[in-house]
Amino acid sequence: MINYPLATDTWDDKEYDAINRVINSNRFTMGPEVEMFEKEFAEYFESKYAVMANSGSSANLIAISALILSDKYDLNKGDEVIVPAVSWATTYTVLHQCGLKLRFIDIDLDTFNMDLNELKNAITENTKAVFAVNLLGNPNDFDRLLKICDENNLILIEDNCESMGAKFNGKYAGTFGVCGTFSTFYSHHMATMEGGMILTEDDELNDIMKSIRSHGWTRNLGENSVFNTKKDKFYEMFNFIFPGYNVRPVEMEAAIGREQLKKLNMFLKERKGNGKYFLDKFSKINSISLQKNQDDSSFFGFPIIFEDDVQRKEFIKLCDENNIEYRPIVAGNFTKNKVIEYFDYSIYGDLKNSNILHNNGLFIGNHHFDVKKDLDEIYNLLIKLVED
Incomplete structure (x- = not known):
């Protein structure tokens, strides 16, 4: 009998100590541990911003939602997004939930990522974005992919939930698109119970994602690029500027993530x-x-x-x-x-x-x-x- 599991536990005493640190702090909802984990995650992957969510699926949802809400990117309900036919369900369902039309293309049977020859031919006048998936740890050929997107004025988004730590030409997968999503579910490269992250270099996307992660309010924004918050703290406690969700992570997940990141x-x-x-x-x-x-x-x-x-x-x-x-x-x-x-x-x-x-x-x-x-x-x- 071989006994070979799909996934195994990556925790030791460090993660349990982190959980106890949160318990002793008596702060369980999103707070300083999340903020520190976001900062450390962004630094590790050499990105300007990281926004944590309660799952990789939620990371996809707020990334796509933020692009639609942004005035900077030409992505609107009814627009077409090209996706590979092989990926996880929430690569696709978030596009549906955001009112976008999906255009499926085939994969390359060598890399299992989208076939870039197919991509060139699949683009229509309604295509506005490519949601590229780095499948099972394998990065796309971003030299070719970015060239196709640039030539056709397409937004590149990365679902990198299965490929944390992968690189192409020395640059981390998940940092090539305008935003890239990650998962820290149990079976993935690092585990925080449940959890997800989005990386971006864009100030506006970062601020929109932080708002819509928490109901669409301004409370957690401070100085930002999307709204002039009032100095009245009472008013800004419940000032809603975007249609948002509640997909916030909890402090324990972030505290565990900080220890996992070290490993x-x-x-x-x-x-x-x-x-x-x-x-x-x-x-x-x-x-x-x-x-x-x-x-x-x-x-x-x-x-x-x-x-x-x-x-x-x-x-x-x-x-x-x-x-x-x-x-x-x-x-x-x-x-x-x-x-x-x-x-x-x-x-x-x-x-x-x-x-x-x-x-x-x-x-x-x-x-x-x-x-x-x-x-x-x-x-x-x-x-x-x-x-x-």
Whole structure:
């Protein structure tokens, strides 16, 4: 029995001490711990601003909402946003919730990110933005992607929830677009129970996001770029300037995040070491295909695409027998989900590669410690399967 989980706990006494620090402070709602975590997160990723939310999904929601509310960016309800057909649900649902039209394009079967050749051809006169997803730790080719966006006057937004710590040409994924979102859910590169973050260099977006994170009020803004707050503190306690939400994080999540951030270099080093080992070893199996590293992946997990669904089912049976946890590659081809009936959307092309990934793919987990011996055992199971 191999016993290989999808995700494992990254906490030690430091995180529990941080929780106790919050308990002893008697301040549990969003406060100084969140503010410090935002500052430290922005500094780590070499960004001007970071805005914390209660999840990566909420991070997507307030990022897209802020772009629509901003006078600086030409993104409005009814406009078209191009998305890859493979991602998590809340890449897409937030666009629907904000009144935007989705245009799905295929993925590249090497990187699993959006096919940039498809992107060039999919742009219409209604396209205003590209919501690029760095899938499973793998950054997009931002040289090409930014060139396409610049040539077509498109806003680039990044869903980087699965790719914390990935880099392209030495620059962190999540910092190429006007804003980039991150998740700190349990199974991700660092864990704060629940949590998300948005990075941006834009003063106005930062201020709008901080307002709409908390009901759309001015209370937490201070000096800002979007509204001239009055000196009357009583008035500004409940002064609402935007249609907002309540997606604030709590102090415990931020306190944990501050400790996790100190360990992130170590987490990434181990994940990348495991990832390189996985690619070197499993690429020797001719009957499967793997996600190719675009540049400097942070290896969320180890996806495998089999020759067909029969082979995948046989491998799943072996995994069940050996207590190896697995899951679909994100949500597969998302357009196959019933929820698509609610969206205003179009599809460019036949999504051939997304369907191959959907029908024949799965992934197993990566971890923040050395798993090479486990990968050897899984490799031996897989070799026996494909050779029989």
